[in-house]
Amino acid sequence: MYGIGGRGACGLDTDAPTKSAAASGSLFNNSAQWVPSCLKDKRSVLNDPICMSKCVKITYKCVGCSTAKTLTVPINNRCNECPINHVDLSNEAFLWLEPQGGTVGIGKDATITYINC
Template sequence: MRVTRNLRITAGVPLAAAALIALGAGTASAAIPVNKPMNGKATYYTDAGYGACGTRINASTQLLVAVSHTWWTTANPNNDPLCRGISVKVTYQGKTLTVPVKDKCPSCDSTHIDLSQPAFARFAPLGQGVINGLTWQFVRTGLAGQAIPLSAPITGSTLSG
């Protein structure tokens, strides 16, 4: 009888932990705080293929951003509000760049963004690897989720500084 009781208690612990994780995930995936500046850091990546929004990306050649998994709110990221005209406006040392959200960063915390290689290079040499102390915010854009090709002209409203 004692073995059965311990087995039930032991089996219940993982189930309780899974329930707490599921409940906690709901609060981590809060509404997108559009126009709310955040202080954080940026790294860069070079993935190519399909981004979390279900469109083809090339982080080596396009200006785009992957944001933390904590901001995604749907089970199917292709249907997530982040994929519908949401961009990230990044400011660092007097320069500002707005790039569309096209991907998810599974290892980023909520204030860490993963810029495409050319977007990162607008702010710092690639050899630096990490930019600390930048400000970024989600913004609504008319880009309709389109990644900006590296060859696209940069206007005063997209890059300044």
């Protein structure tokens, strides 16, 4: 889980949308360039496919739940220490999947699929 606020590795706000993910640093293209955006503030964004067109679909059965939930969120940040089969979720995304939140720590046995948004 990561907190909200600030800009992530893609140049986008990490709290917009409130449910989002940080993907493994190994999925990022190290030769991606910063380019002007069409956002109101004209900030630059990272022209990397992982930032521009990829989402992560997570299926997870929370502690004490009888069925699994599935959530699809955009990738707007980078987690350098995360392996490919692990994502860090924004607080709201994690709490949607795991209502017990931080008392669980890390959600285990989730199915993670990278998809086009």
